[in-house]
Amino acid sequence: xxxxxxxxxxxxxxxxxxxxxxxxxxxxxxxxxxxxxxxxxxxxxxxxxxxxxxxxxxxxxxxxxxxxxxxxxxx
Amino acid sequence: xxxxxxxxxxxxxxxxxxxxxxxxxxxxxxxxxxxxxxxxxxxxxxxxxxxxxxxxxxxxxxxxxxxxxxxxxxxxxxxxxxxxxxxxxxxxxxxxxxxxxxxxxxxxxxxxxxxxxxxxxxxxxxxxxxxxxxxxxxxxxxxxxxxxxxxxxxxxxxxxxxxxxxxxxxxxxxxxxxxxxxxxxxxxxxxxxxxxxxxxxxxxxxxxxxxxxxxxxxxxxxxxxxxxxxxxxxxxxxxxxxxxxxxxxxxxxxxxxxxxxxxxxxxxxxxxxxxxxxxxxxxxxxxxxxxxxxxxxxxxxxxxxxxxxxxxxxxxxxxxxxxxxxxxxxxxxxxxxxxxxxxxxxxxxxxxxxxxxxxxxxxxxxxxxxxxxxxxxxxxxxxxxxxxxxxxxxxxxxxxx
Numbered sequence: 001x002x003x004x005x006x007x008x009x010x011x012x013x014x015x016x017x018x019x020x021x022x023x024x025x026x027x028x029x030x031x032x033x034x035x036x037x038x039x040x041x042x043x044x045x046x047x048x049x050x051x052x053x054x055x056x057x058x059x060x061x062x063x064x065x066x067x068x069x070x071x072x073x074x075x
Numbered sequence: 076x077x078x079x080x081x082x083x084x085x086x087x088x089x090x091x092x093x094x095x096x097x098x099x100x101x102x103x104x105x106x107x108x109x110x111x112x113x114x115x116x117x118x119x120x121x122x123x124x125x126x127x128x129x130x131x132x133x134x135x136x137x138x139x140x141x142x143x144x145x146x147x148x149x150x151x152x153x154x155x156x157x158x159x160x161x162x163x164x165x166x167x168x169x170x171x172x173x174x175x176x177x178x179x180x181x182x183x184x185x186x187x188x189x190x191x192x193x194x195x196x197x198x199x200x201x202x203x204x205x206x207x208x209x210x211x212x213x214x215x216x217x218x219x220x221x222x223x224x225x226x227x228x229x230x231x232x233x234x235x236x237x238x239x240x241x242x243x244x245x246x247x248x249x250x251x252x253x254x255x256x257x258x259x260x261x262x263x264x265x266x267x268x269x270x271x272x273x274x275x276x277x278x279x280x281x282x283x284x285x286x287x288x289x290x291x292x293x294x295x296x297x298x299x300x301x302x303x304x305x306x307x308x309x310x311x312x313x314x315x316x317x318x319x320x321x322x323x324x325x326x327x328x329x330x331x332x333x334x335x336x337x338x339x340x341x342x343x344x345x346x347x348x349x350x351x352x353x354x355x356x357x358x359x360x361x362x363x364x365x366x367x368x369x370x371x372x373x374x375x376x377x378x379x380x381x382x383x384x385x386x387x388x389x390x391x392x393x394x395x396x397x398x399x400x401x402x403x404x405x406x407x408x409x410x411x412x413x414x415x416x417x418x419x420x421x422x423x424x425x426x427x428x429x430x431x432x433x434x435x436x437x438x439x440x441x442x443x444x445x446x447x448x449x450x451x452x453x454x455x456x457x458x459x460x461x462x463x464x465x466x467x468x469x470x471x472x473x474x475x476x
Contacts, residue, residue, distance in 0.1 A: 049261065053425060056418045060355035063362040 211296030
């Protein structure tokens, strides 16, 4: 395989890995958050806020990875 | 025109299916597709028209003097004879110098995807209007008009002494109160009022910029890293300018109570973390808005992939799920437009709050400082449960497991 093909392959695999990572992270986060707000509905607002913040931070890291994948795919 | 569009899609598809040197020949055409998501020196009203935007170029001429070149359009700049056009051809840049070559490029519309190079001297800075800039300015204008009109109404007393009137005021008061009570107050604390104007401006500017991306022929200014980077820079500067002594102590000397030998490790991490936080703020908004556009192109591109692989009749069938998915993604984008505006404002408030926060053990929690001064319409501010919840002592109920 030539280098351009390898770069495209890397971009595709990288995008998949990033998605797996972000999905696992946000899943780990959202599951307990939902459980928590079901057990204690009056804390739902606070839980939602901190969940969104943490999810946004996870998403930020995932998007860094995706930006690199886009760069790889557009060389 | 439809055949033209499908030909372009076929080119993109070939580009993705066979990423080999033969496909690089169509490089400038693929830009046209991605060009809808990327920035450009024109407003696309295809299939009706393409409006070229003014070019403003700061140049250094052969004598070393700075000059400004202002042209109504890119074509006008090229016809003035002061510039060569550099276009990508077969993957390599090619410089067009003679008027006939340049006229040919203008005829085929290629000049919008090339770059200008002055015949003498060089370009120092390119201040040209671009599509994202135009829609960014439009979002700014809309935000300004709405806020000025709202402020005039509150000045007249509507909403302060009596209930807010009309759809316009009620709609925006709901959002403003949301940003104030759910975003600024819990994250910044007592000094939230000082930062509320910035947070509201950021929220509504991002919201309108995102929504302009969903309007036909529009473009999302927030899918441009320069614009999101500037917004993140505002958050950074505001955080540092109003930063408390504790914030800088924490940043430069490390957290309190850690052994001295950990500090050389922690201080660079803290400083890097500060910059990364704000960089991530810019990248997040940018990547989210760009990703939505790219996903839509990919889903529509499926039709043309199917056309090449399985033939035209299957492609007609494939267009039904493809268009349905595109509609779905567009609705998701509408949701994302609001969520990203919220997330950006929330994280900006959080970072500013982290910077301005002062650690005093005896200081009451920020929730207790709510004296209702900032209420626009205290007696009409919802059913009061939000306020009640905040002031009510939190008694954890027994967990039923």
